[in-house]
Amino acid sequence: MTAVRAPSRTRPAAEQRRARYPDAEGYVERDGVRLFWERYGEGERTVFLLPTWSIVHSRFWKAQIPYLARHFRVLTFDGRGNGRSDRPTGATAYTEREFAVDALAVMDATATGRAVLVSLSCGALWSTLLAAEHPDRVAGLVCLGPAVGLAPPHPERAVHSFLEPLDTEEGWAKYNQHYWLRDYRGFLEFFFSRCLSEPHSTKQREDCVGWALEMAPETLIDTEEGLLLCELASFERQCRRVQCPTLVIHGSEDAIRPHGQGAALAAATRGRLVTLAGSGHLPQARHPVKVNLLIREFIESLGGKAR
Amino acid sequence: MRAREPDTEGFVDHDAVKLHYEVFGDGRPTLLLLPTWTIIHARFWKAQVPYLARHFRVVTYDGPGNGRSDRPTASAPYGDEAQGRSALAVLDATGTGRAVVVSLSMGAQWALWLAAHRPDRVLGNVFIGPTVDLALGEEEALPPFDEPYTSTRGWAKYNRHYWLDHYRDFVEFFFARCFPEPHSTKQIEDSVGWGLETTPQVLIAQHGAAGPDEATVRRWCAASRCPVLVVHGSKDEISPLRAGRALAEATGGALVVVEGGGHIPQARDPVRVNLLIREFAESLPAGGPG
Numbered sequence: 001m002t003a004v005r006a007p008s009r010t011r012p013a014a015e016q017r018r019a020r021y022p023d024a025e026g027y028v029e030r031d032g033v034r035l036f037w038e039r040y041g042e043g044e045r046t047v048f049l050l051p052t053w054s055i056v057h058s059r060f061w062k063a064q065i066p067y068l069a070r071h072f073r074v075l076t077f078d079g080r081g082n083g084r085s086d087r088p089t090g091a092t093a094y095t096e097r098e099f100a101v102d103a104l105a106v107m108d109a110t111a112t113g114r115a116v117l118v119s120l121s122c123g124a125l126w127s128t129l130l131a132a133e134h135p136d137r138v139a140g141l142v143c144l145g146p147a148v149g150l151a152p153p154h155p156e157r158a159v160h161s162f163l164e165p166l167d168t169e170e171g172w173a174k175y176n177q178h179y180w181l182r183d184y185r186g187f188l189e190f191f192f193s194r195c196l197s198e199p200h201s202t203k204q205r206e207d208c209v210g211w212a213l214e215m216a217p218e219t220l221i222d223t224e225e226g227l228l229l230c231e232l233a234s235f236e237r238q239c240r241r242v243q244c245p246t247l248v249i250h251g252s253e254d255a256i257r258p259h260g261q262g263a264a265l266a267a268a269t270r271g272r273l274v275t276l277a278g279s280g281h282l283p284q285a286r287h288p289v290k291v292n293l294l295i296r297e298f299i300e301s302l303g304g305k306a307r
Numbered sequence: 308m309r310a311r312e313p314d315t316e317g318f319v320d321h322d323a324v325k326l327h328y329e330v331f332g333d334g335r336p337t338l339l340l341l342p343t344w345t346i347i348h349a350r351f352w353k354a355q356v357p358y359l360a361r362h363f364r365v366v367t368y369d370g371p372g373n374g375r376s377d378r379p380t381a382s383a384p385y386g387d388e389a390q391g392r393s394a395l396a397v398l399d400a401t402g403t404g405r406a407v408v409v410s411l412s413m414g415a416q417w418a419l420w421l422a423a424h425r426p427d428r429v430l431g432n433v434f435i436g437p438t439v440d441l442a443l444g445e446e447e448a449l450p451p452f453d454e455p456y457t458s459t460r461g462w463a464k465y466n467r468h469y470w471l472d473h474y475r476d477f478v479e480f481f482f483a484r485c486f487p488e489p490h491s492t493k494q495i496e497d498s499v500g501w502g503l504e505t506t507p508q509v510l511i512a513q514h515g516a517a518g519p520d521e522a523t524v525r526r527w528c529a530a531s532r533c534p535v536l537v538v539h540g541s542k543d544e545i546s547p548l549r550a551g552r553a554l555a556e557a558t559g560g561a562l563v564v565v566e567g568g569g570h571i572p573q574a575r576d577p578v579r580v581n582l583l584i585r586e587f588a589e590s591l592p593a594g595g596p597g
Contacts, residue, residue, distance in 0.1 A: 199492065199493075199496075200490075200492045200493040200496070202489065202490045202492055203489070203490040206489075206490075
């Protein structure tokens, strides 16, 4: 039995009104951790919008769901640590394998045999793992701004320790567990201003900060440490085993994960790379029409194989 | 890049002032989207044109002082009647018999002039955030426009000398007040950019053309016979909601309040405003030859 933190320290006053509400929703429980999923639309082909780093929950797909649900069956769930899912404690609860097995459990609970997996940032870690180990369940991969170690990070992000106390709070020094506990909102505002580097992103930043405040910094520290457990060598092997068609979409101005990481993932999976000029780390939020059309076009190019 | 390019465009000369117009679509009836205060030009309708042109014929033009129109620095071309007659010249140049007139802010004055003086050309009037001298209230009077400014804060910036010294700062101040809604950075940036396409000399000349006083506005409202829709933001800091309410009452029109909306709701709530304009235009009796 896993220890579980209370779902939320800072509950949002009320969720914003949605453009589209789910047709079905529910929980699936795995090893004592309850995961909240939603299903939208009908159709033979399922597009599964995966969780990313738990700093945000499934509402980060808000600009995709209403459009994609007009064409496909759409599945989402809140990754462990945020939203309406449980918040287990300890770094080992947040490895890429845990997220991958959670996703399979949601597919089983919703009778989803096969789906196109769409991931954002570190969601690529679990989507590629599923594609490598369960090729029968994965019809294709779309990876947005993948956070993968196949190419070097931005130099300014390699300077400061996450674990050790620092004597500065400037810039990326805020990416530090002690700072998170000291000034969680300060970190969030900094982080999402870097994620959403495009002008006129105030609404998207406000949304993301709000979602992140639905979890506690202690949980976010666990998730970060869980991701640090991911090994590059095994990830490279995992990418080589991916057989399904892959589309990587990466912003040219991504300040969180360099464009080179997306390019390397496309090469490693023999997939297609689409570069969004001027886009930051969250193109699904700032360039939703472009991203939605790319996802739809990709799924339709798979023909009957997407079922 | 625009979402929709015009099907035709051209210039019309009115009293030696060259005005640039554009025509989109070919539905019925025609909508004439009027200019407003010349601090911005016809692109302020950018969120209306692509949608409305799918359903109607849409005519826009740059008023005197901005866009691709001339920039007179005398006051005469900016007077109500000159503006009203400019609109008639554009209707004539585009072969438009009658149109639903849509106006923003100060454009209300010219739309009212049209309805009162040329009812045969106006099928209906949509007023968005109208600025008219009705229901004048307790607002503090603006500081003197022509005297040297003694303060540079707030509405003290609404001053001839301040404009000449710090034009961009005034423009940025003004549009920040126009858009009190959160997440308006893009709309403010657009508007400031359009504002910088004209000059303080032009705005000073425009300021010299006095608008219609309350008695005149009431006379025009009484003479207006066409259906009227007023759309007004509840948080309009430029033209208070009660002005829109008074205009709706004086014209026998309908009032729709955009809750939380500022002075330029067609930019910040375009879907809502577009649907209101469409619904209004479709509710009118067939307008005969466009």
